[in-house]
Amino acid sequence: MFDPTAFxxxxxxxxxxxxxxxxxxxxxxxxxxxxxxxxxxxRRYEVSFSxxxxxxxxxxxxxxxxxxxxxxxxxxxxxSELLAGCQLYVKFSFMHPNERSxxxxxxxxxxxxxxxxxxISQSAFFNPFDEGNSVRNETFISFNRLVYEDxxxxxxxxxxxxxxxxxxxxxIV
Numbered sequence: 528m529f530d531p532t533a534f535x536x537x538x539x540x541x542x543x544x545x546x547x548x549x550x551x552x553x554x555x556x557x558x559x560x561x562x563x564x565x566x567x568x569x570r571r572y573e574v575s576f577s578x579x580x581x582x583x584x585x586x587x588x589x590x591x592x593x594x595x596x597x598x599x600x601x602x603x604x605x606x607s608e609l610l611a612g613c614q615l616y617v618k619f620s621f622m623h624p625n626e627r628s629x630x631x632x633x634x635x636x637x638x639x640x641x642x643x644x645x646x647i648s649q650s651a652f653f654n655p656f657d658e659g660n661s662v663r664n665e666t667f668i669s670f671n672r673l674v675y676e677d678x679x680x681x682x683x684x685x686x687x688x689x690x691x692x693x694x695x696x697x698x699i700v
Contacts, residue, residue, distance in 0.1 A: 575588075612676075
């Protein structure tokens with residue numbers, strides 16, 4: 528039997544919390560990816576969900592660990608324990624009018640929920656041949672640091688933050 532890595536442990540915990548919300552009807556899971564890049568020896572786990580099945584606002588939780596993270600954990604003799612964690616991101620995807628005020632309102636809304644120390648970046652995608660004024664917004668929340676196994680309680684609390692963010696973003700767009 529092998530000892531699960533920090534990535535495995537965090538993935539199982541967050542996956543369980545998100546699936547529990549799905550089972551109780553609080554959210555609907557709409558996609559899941561568990562990816563292993565054998566060329567770079569990296570892993571990525573994504574789970575996407577919304578409040579309702581065909582909702583226009585979708586949240587994706589992303590957990591990543593690269594070779595340096597795995598090596599730091601499995602080779603303690605390398606004295607790089609500070610790298611034995613994962614990167615964590617939260618992405619929200621939705622459509623809205625291509626007006627600056629929407630981007631500003633989204634930024635304020637998410638800063639209120641997640642705090643000013645989080646990095647929030649928005650990317651807008653549009654079809655140049657579409658006559659409408661709508662863009663597809665992908666907003667990423669980044670923690671700008673590795674997350675470690677001993678922070679599992681904080682990661683579990685993030686599920687509530689993601690759901691509150693979905694609810695608030697639905698009222699904006």
